[in-house]
Amino acid sequence: xxxxxxxxxxxxxxxxxxxxxxxxxxxxxxxxxxxxxxxxxxxxxxxxxxxxxxxxxxxxxxxxxxxxxxxxxxxxxxxxxxxxxxxxxxxxxxxxxxxxxxxxxxxxxxxxxxxxxxxxxxxxxxxxxxxxxxxxxxxxxxxxxxxxxxxxxxxxxxxxxxxxxxxxxxxxxxxxxxxxxxxxxxxxxxxxxxxxxxxxxxxxxxxxxxxxxxxxxxxxxxxxxxxxxxxxxxxxxxxxxxxxxxxxxxxxxxxxxxxxxxxxxxxxxxxxxxxxxxxxxxxxxxxxxxxxxxxxxxxxxxxxxxxxxxxxxxxxxxxxxxxxxxxxxxxxxxxxxxxxxxxxxxxxxxxxxxxxxxxxxxxxxxxxxxxxxxxxxxxxxxxxxxxxxxxxxxxxxxxxxxxxxxxxxxxxxxxxxxxxxxxxxxxxxxxxxxxxxxxxxxxxxxxxxxxxxxxxxxxxxxxxxxxxxxx
Amino acid sequence: xxxxxxxxxxxxxxxxxxxxxxxxxxxxxxxxxxxxxxxxxxxxxxxxxxxxxxxxxxxxxxxxxxxxxxxxxxxxxxxxxxxxxxxxxxxxxxxxxxxxxxxxxxxxxxxxxxxxxxxxxxxxxxxxxxxxxxxxxxxxxxxxxxxxxxxxxxxxxxxxxxxxxxxxxxxxxxxxxxxxxxxxxxxxxxxxxxxxxxxxxxxxxxxxxxxxxxxxxxxxxxxxxxxxxxxxxxxxxxxxxxxxxxxxxxxxxxxxxxxxxxxxxxxxxxxxxxxxxxxxxxxxxxxxxxxxxxxxxxxxxxxxxxxxxxxxxxxxxxxxxxxxxxxxxxxxxxxxxxxxxxxxxxxxxxxxxxxxxxxxxxxxxxxxxxxxxxxxxxxxxxxxxxxxxxxxxxxxxxxxxxxxxxxxxxxxxxxxxxxxxxxxxxxxxxxxxxxxxxxxxxxxxxxxxxxxxxxxxxxxxxxxxxxxxxx
Numbered sequence: 001x002x003x004x005x006x007x008x009x010x011x012x013x014x015x016x017x018x019x020x021x022x023x024x025x026x027x028x029x030x031x032x033x034x035x036x037x038x039x040x041x042x043x044x045x046x047x048x049x050x051x052x053x054x055x056x057x058x059x060x061x062x063x064x065x066x067x068x069x070x071x072x073x074x075x076x077x078x079x080x081x082x083x084x085x086x087x088x089x090x091x092x093x094x095x096x097x098x099x100x101x102x103x104x105x106x107x108x109x110x111x112x113x114x115x116x117x118x119x120x121x122x123x124x125x126x127x128x129x130x131x132x133x134x135x136x137x138x139x140x141x142x143x144x145x146x147x148x149x150x151x152x153x154x155x156x157x158x159x160x161x162x163x164x165x166x167x168x169x170x171x172x173x174x175x176x177x178x179x180x181x182x183x184x185x186x187x188x189x190x191x192x193x194x195x196x197x198x199x200x201x202x203x204x205x206x207x208x209x210x211x212x213x214x215x216x217x218x219x220x221x222x223x224x225x226x227x228x229x230x231x232x233x234x235x236x237x238x239x240x241x242x243x244x245x246x247x248x249x250x251x252x253x254x255x256x257x258x259x260x261x262x263x264x265x266x267x268x269x270x271x272x273x274x275x276x277x278x279x280x281x282x283x284x285x286x287x288x289x290x291x292x293x294x295x296x297x298x299x300x301x302x303x304x305x306x307x308x309x310x311x312x313x314x315x316x317x318x319x320x321x322x323x324x325x326x327x328x329x330x331x332x333x334x335x336x337x338x339x340x341x342x343x344x345x346x347x348x349x350x351x352x353x354x355x356x357x358x359x360x361x362x363x364x365x366x367x368x369x370x371x372x373x374x375x376x377x378x379x380x381x382x383x384x385x386x387x388x389x390x391x392x393x394x395x396x397x398x399x400x401x402x403x404x405x406x407x408x409x410x411x412x413x414x415x416x417x418x419x420x421x422x423x424x425x426x427x428x429x430x431x432x433x434x435x436x437x438x439x440x441x442x443x444x445x446x447x448x449x450x451x452x453x454x455x456x457x458x459x460x461x462x463x464x465x466x467x468x469x470x471x
Numbered sequence: 472x473x474x475x476x477x478x479x480x481x482x483x484x485x486x487x488x489x490x491x492x493x494x495x496x497x498x499x500x501x502x503x504x505x506x507x508x509x510x511x512x513x514x515x516x517x518x519x520x521x522x523x524x525x526x527x528x529x530x531x532x533x534x535x536x537x538x539x540x541x542x543x544x545x546x547x548x549x550x551x552x553x554x555x556x557x558x559x560x561x562x563x564x565x566x567x568x569x570x571x572x573x574x575x576x577x578x579x580x581x582x583x584x585x586x587x588x589x590x591x592x593x594x595x596x597x598x599x600x601x602x603x604x605x606x607x608x609x610x611x612x613x614x615x616x617x618x619x620x621x622x623x624x625x626x627x628x629x630x631x632x633x634x635x636x637x638x639x640x641x642x643x644x645x646x647x648x649x650x651x652x653x654x655x656x657x658x659x660x661x662x663x664x665x666x667x668x669x670x671x672x673x674x675x676x677x678x679x680x681x682x683x684x685x686x687x688x689x690x691x692x693x694x695x696x697x698x699x700x701x702x703x704x705x706x707x708x709x710x711x712x713x714x715x716x717x718x719x720x721x722x723x724x725x726x727x728x729x730x731x732x733x734x735x736x737x738x739x740x741x742x743x744x745x746x747x748x749x750x751x752x753x754x755x756x757x758x759x760x761x762x763x764x765x766x767x768x769x770x771x772x773x774x775x776x777x778x779x780x781x782x783x784x785x786x787x788x789x790x791x792x793x794x795x796x797x798x799x800x801x802x803x804x805x806x807x808x809x810x811x812x813x814x815x816x817x818x819x820x821x822x823x824x825x826x827x828x829x830x831x832x833x834x835x836x837x838x839x840x841x842x843x844x845x846x847x848x849x850x851x852x853x854x855x856x857x858x859x860x861x862x863x864x865x866x867x868x869x870x871x872x873x874x875x876x877x878x879x880x881x882x883x884x885x886x887x888x889x890x891x892x893x894x895x896x897x898x899x900x901x902x903x904x905x906x907x908x909x910x911x912x913x914x915x916x917x918x919x920x921x922x923x924x925x926x927x928x929x930x931x932x933x934x935x936x937x938x939x940x941x942x
Contacts, residue, residue, distance in 0.1 A: 119853065122809075122857065126810065126854055127859055129859070131857060131859075135862075190662070190664070190667060194655075194661045195657055338593075338597065386594050386602060387597075
């Protein structure tokens with residue numbers, strides 16, 4: 001997909017934001033919310049960015065390790081740190097590395113304070129968890145690591161600290177008290193994905209081309225990571241989310257992780273979850289609709305299109321903006337199924353969620369070389385419900401939703417009249433959108449569906465152009 | 472190696488046992504010890520085999536789950552159970568399956584009460600540990616599972632229980648309240664070994680030919696598993712070992728897992744460990760010299776030869792029989808490095824050991840397709856020291872021993888005079904023994920070395936015969 005198309009969608013999105021008055025339901029308040037953050041930034045910056053670890057006062061679920069990590073240096077220390085960094089060996093960050101710096105710096109991986117050293121890496125790989133100072137265990141299922149090549153290792157020699165440089169050549173962070181250890185790619189892949197079959201997206205994009213060494217250490221980030229893609233206002237940190245949940249006096253927060261457009265089946269279960277929480281006696285359950293914003297594989301719907309689609313779902317009243325927060329989860333996607341779903345859940349604890357919705361085959365995909373799902377579709381929820389460090393999180397397993405051809409709407413699947421139900425997979429949905437065919441009435445709100453149709457139309461237009469040139 | 476050779480060695484061993492009066496140091500007392508068990512069996516059987524779970528009274532380290540599991544049925548219930556089993560669908564056990572029945576039935580894997588159901592399997596695979604009823608965590612790094620093929624699954628249908636039948640067609644056990652679930656071999660291998668490269672011995676022997684289903688359930692074993700190979704008296708159960716440690720009033724038990732002949736480097740560190748424990752204030756530390764007795768790969772030295780070699784080490788006074796117990800650990804070998812060493816340690820907790828010696832590359836081997844160690848030689852001890860459920864076990868990392876060419880003995884490696892030291896690997900040792908070349912003086916006691924030389928000589932004699940035929 002070209003930059004032009006991305007901008008088109010961004011423009012659509014921006015336009016949408018400027019036409020609030022036209023909407024049935026006021027557009028999602030992230031603008032308001034982020035405005036309040038930005039307006040309040042002078043006053044709150046010091047407190048918010050004032051140290052590496054800031055104690056959060058909140059009645060919300062306790063973050064892993066007790067505090068949400070914040071690794072952005074104080075404004076008044078920045079210049080000095082920058083001078084210091086200039087003298088250090090520089091390590092170039094790739095786009096996905098930068099996404100991980102973002103993730104770590106805001107405390108999604110709390111209590112992790114930097115790229116993993118070997119002890120953390122090994123615990124993550126073997127136990128999907130880390131034992132911390134007080135003897136308790138936090139979940140940590142994905143190795144969050146930074147690779148370097150032989151030449152860079154040589155250059156670093158016995159230095160203690162290195163500077164991390166973004167793709168645009170600016171110094172992004174310092175990595176302190178570094179430890180360099182071997183990057184056994186085969187073992188990392190096998191233990192993380194449960195296969196080493198060729199064709200795993202994150203492996204091909206990140207691990208195969210990576211260096212033979214990993215470098216761990218404590219991170220000091222010189223400035224908050226921004227993408228300047230028109231979506232930064234959606235990128236609330238765990239601390240900002242916690243503050244917003246507090247402001248709304250949420251007594252329950254339920255998170256919904258997704259990397260796909262929201263259809264009415266998703267909406268059904270989010271609304272149903274809210275109802276169940278009210279039935280349980282909670283007064284004000286808040287939904288965190290939390291699309292993943294980092295690296296995704298090429299055939300997934302890109303972030304800007306998804307954000308626009310999610311906006312429409314709120315505009316169309318499918319989800320209630322008063323009890324929903326839409327925000328971007330900055331992590332890259334591994335497609336590592338039961339291993340990754342733990343990371344998705346753990347990160348949301350740090351953002352204040354005490355309920356986590358999990359469905360069929362979370363973070364899964366087709367096996368890259370065999371005609372089957374890579375993971376047993378039930379393993380994700382089973383593993384999640386037993387995972388070390390997630391005991392304090394309430395896991396809400398999905399009831400499967402499908403299109404009820406009698407009621408003509410998405411409904412919870414009723415096995416007693418199985419033949420009335422139509423399962424519309426992500427692939428099927430994309431095929432509909434790509435071919436311009438309408439999905440059954442009630443599958444997705446019309447505004448949201450239009451976003452997808454437009455996206456695939458623009459993609460086809462783009463694909464047609466180079467074909468003409470090469471013909 | 473043919474049965475003939477095995478018998479030769481068994482004969483040698485038996486002969487050794489009958490000539491106690493010739494030894495410098497009285498031969499290892501396992502005979503005495505096992506005699507006392509066998510003599511005492513009428514009196515103690517009921518108490519010992521009297522239930523599925525028997526509370527052990529001991530000042531020793533608490534077994535996982537608080538009790539050492541014993542799954543052998545009461546003598547007076549056996550006939551009824553056998554009648555019942557005859558009506559059940561029969562599942563044929565392979566030799567290694569029977570070794571696992573042995574392991575589970577005696578409580579090495581406590582609190583595991585049978586072959587794993589899916590919840591246990593998934594926890595083992597993903598977390599190397601199991602959460603138990605009281606919320607605490609026990610280590611369990613290897614999936615202990617039983618496979619069945621499609622046809623057997625079909626035959627079982629919706630039955631609740633099945634009978635397990637040994638290679639000799641006798642009913643060995645009942646598996647109750649069974650659960651059948653998919654055997655995803657690729658995922659199992661990748662997560663257990665950290666590779667799926669062809670040539671992993673346990674994989675080729677057990678997993679590749681296995682069925683597509685796993686069957687879990689509670690085990691009821693009809694009679695203690697015996698091998699009738701002349702070595703059963705060495706096979707003390709965790710309960711028997713605990714009773715022996717109590718009888719000796721051990722205030723510390725340190726376990727040494729091995730699958731190789733004992734050389735003087737091993738002995739040095741075992742004796743040094745004892746010294747360190749005495750220095751720490753323990754009055755009576757007992758060494759559990761605990762060779763692995765289940766499946767090993769073809770080029771490892773077979774059990775009977777190793778047991779004979781270990782006897783010689785005690786005869787020759789290299790280890791002190793008064794403070795050493797030699798016993799066989801019945802588990803099969805996975806060669807799964809850092810994952811397996813946890814199993815080796817965990818099982819010894821159940822046998823009463825509170826100290827565990829760990830060296831370079833435990834349970835490791837060469838990569839089957841690349842010219843390198845399969846595992847980082849330091850990962851075993853690192854992973855072990857961080858493993859969930861092993862917190863109560865004291866891990867004693869090896870100091871590396873090598874042959875000191877100046878002192879002409881095995882000694883702890885001194886990096887300040889590295890050039891004086893000679894490292895003799897297992898491969899090198901086998902080459903010496905195979906070629907009839909003597910290792911440096913002081914590498915191994917002469918009696919133990921002779922056992923190896925004889926073994927390889929008989930092996931070569933055997934290899935020569937078919938070569939002549941095929942020529």
